[in-house]
Amino acid sequence: MxxxxxxxxxxxxxxxxxxxxxxxxxxxxxxxxxxxxxxxxxxxxxxxxxxxxxxxxxxxxxxxxxxxxxxxxxxxxxxxxxxxxxxxxxxxxxxxxxxxxxxxxxxxxxxxxxxxxxxxxxxxxxxxxxxxxxxxxxxxxxxxxxxxxxxxxxxxxxxxxxxxxxxxxxxxxxxxxxxxxxxxxxxxxxxxxxxxxxxxxxxxxxxxxxxxxxxxxxxxxxxxxxxxxxxxxxxxxxxxxxxxxxxxxxxxxxxxxxxxxxxxxxxxxxxxxxxxxxxxxxxxxRGDNVVTLPALLVFPLSGPIDYAAQPIVRIAREHGGGWDKNLIAQAYREQMGGRLQGLSGARLLSSWEGFCKSWTRQRGST
Incomplete structure (x- = not known):
């Protein structure tokens, strides 16, 4: 055959x-x-x-x-x-x-x-x-x-x-x-x-x-x-x-x-x-990139952000004043409400960084 x-x-x-x-x-x-x-x-x-x-x-x-x-x-x-x-x-x-x-x-x-x-x-x-x-x-x-x-x-x-x-x-x-x-x-x-x-x-x-x-x-x-x-x-x-x-x-x-x-x-x-x-x-x-991970950058709507995309975690560490990043994340979700679901990419990172900086200004560094 x-x-x-x-x-x-x-x-x-x-x-x-x-x-x-x-x-x-x-x-x-x-x-x-x-x-x-x-x-x-x-x-x-x-x-x-x-x-x-x-x-x-x-x-x-x-x-x-x-x-x-x-x-x-x-x-x-x-x-x-x-x-x-x-x-x-x-x-x-x-x-x-x-x-x-x-x-x-x-x-x-x-x-x-x-x-x-x-x-x-x-x-x-x-x-x-x-x-x-x-x-x-x-x-x-x-x-x-x-x-x-x-x-x-x-x-x-x-x-x-x-x-x-x-x-x-x-x-x-x-x-x-x-x-x-x-x-x-x-x-x-x-x-x-x-x-x-x-x-x-x-x-x-x-x-x-x-x-x-x-x-x-x-x-x-x-x-x-x-x-x-x-x-x-x-x-x-x-x-x-x-x-x-x-x-x-x-x-x-x-x-x-x-x-x-x-x-x-x-x-x-x-x-x-x-x-x-x-x-x-x-x-x-982005060309279906395998080696450099392609992903739609969005903010986790619940749970810890420990395993979120690296830029999200990095911003929390650099601008969060040493506060627990998951505590800041939950406060961010509460402030953003339903708007968070429509936020992604560079606009999300800018918003998240601004919130982390504001959190630190108001509460100081730990």
Whole structure:
């Protein structure tokens, strides 16, 4: 049988459609979102974004043997250097994914394989230099046979600042179109699923603060759905938290899910929310930059600002007189009220800096 005659699953058919629609979404196989990583070493934030762009670039032909190409400009956007691209490609070459399979004897087994078989990078330091790569044979077989997938908003994906938040977002994209929009598992399974390194954030309070709270803040701000979790305590082990329930819900007025089509190819795609459209425009204006994070700069509407965009945190530190930045942030929200939702970019930073300076003048430095 000729390669072109080999049937492909719904995932690659959806990738072909995404190509025709302008690649506003990345079609990512559900198997890859649910896969674990060898040695618990999941890709970094930048590597996850580059991998998403490689998958999107290959599109419906990702399953074919042979190379695909992408320009460095497509990967680095407006970033002025190609240095980090080389490091990210090296990292992706070392990534191994693990997923359930059957052995040659037909017994349940676990497949461990690389995602990328090889890459060739032109050495010229200009944006039109190309990178060639080929997905590994196991990865191609997984892509070819996949029948469920997430439709990941490309601009939203590029706006995330935490790899854990991006991991939660991808899970949400995979589940938001289902009747049951929840995931349940042990704390260890959640850590493994999100790629928390072994021996890191071992205290649950640290895990809650650095992973779950940050993920909620970013997902609720960027995605077309919200993220909540429930901590399930043991009834026999001193009330220790032993399991987690992740739940996702479409934002009011978000329409049907932009994230996923699991079954019928005729399902209608969601038109993006106003916030997503603004994020997408901002990312498009900057060239879909991966290495220098593109994001619509907005102020978190609730919770701590510890994980907000770096300029927001820096202004609080430089002009807040040593006061607790979250105390200033809450006062700022109360003063701005509903106006805060329409404030972004340079205007937001100017307003926030002015408020921090005014706070310090009135109260002095600590």
């Amino acid at each position: 000729e390669e072109a005659e080999i049937p492909t699953g719904r995932t690659l058919k959806a990738a072909h459609r995404a190509d025709r629609e302008g690649r506003r979404v990345v079609i990512k196989p559900g198997e890859l979102i649910e896969a674990k990583f060898a040695r618990g070493a999941s890709p970094s934030l930048s590597a996850r974004k580059v991998l998403a762009l490689l998958i999107a670039k290959a599109g419906g032909d990702a399953w074919r043997s042979g190379s695909h190409t992408i320009t460095k400009k497509e990967l680095r956007g407006s970033h002025e250097s190609n240095d980090r691209i080389n490091n990210i490609l090296d990292e992706l070459m070392d990534v191994k994914f693990k997923m359930p399979t059957l052995s040659t004897r037909g017994r349940d087994a676990v497949l461990t394989a690389a995602l990328i078989a090889w890459n060739i990078e032109e050495t010229a330091d200009d944006g039109m230099s190309i990178i060639e790569w080929e997905f590994s044979k196991p990865a191609r077989q997984m892509l070819q046979g996949s029948d469920y997938y997430a439709r990941i908003n490309r601009a939203a994906l590029l706006a995330f600042q935490s790899k854990y938040a991006l991991g939660v977002y991808e899970i949400g994209c995979l589940l938001i179109g289902r009747r049951d929009k929840s995931w349940h598992g042990s704390v260890e399974e959640a850590r493994e699923k999100l790629g928390v390194p072994a021996g890191s954030l071992v205290n649950f309070a640290e895990f809650r603060r650095s992973v779950l709270m940050r993920a909620k803040q970013e997902v609720d701000q960027i995605a077309h759905f919200t993220f909540e979790w429930t901590e399930v305590r043991s009834t026999s082990r001193g009330r220790r938290i032993e399991a987690l329930d992740f739940r996702f819900a479409l934002k009011t007025g978000a329409g049907s899910a932009e994230g996923v089509r699991h079954s019928k190819p005729s399902d209608a795609a969601m038109s993006p929310t106003r916030k997503e459209a603004a994020i997408e425009k901002a990312a498009g204006d």
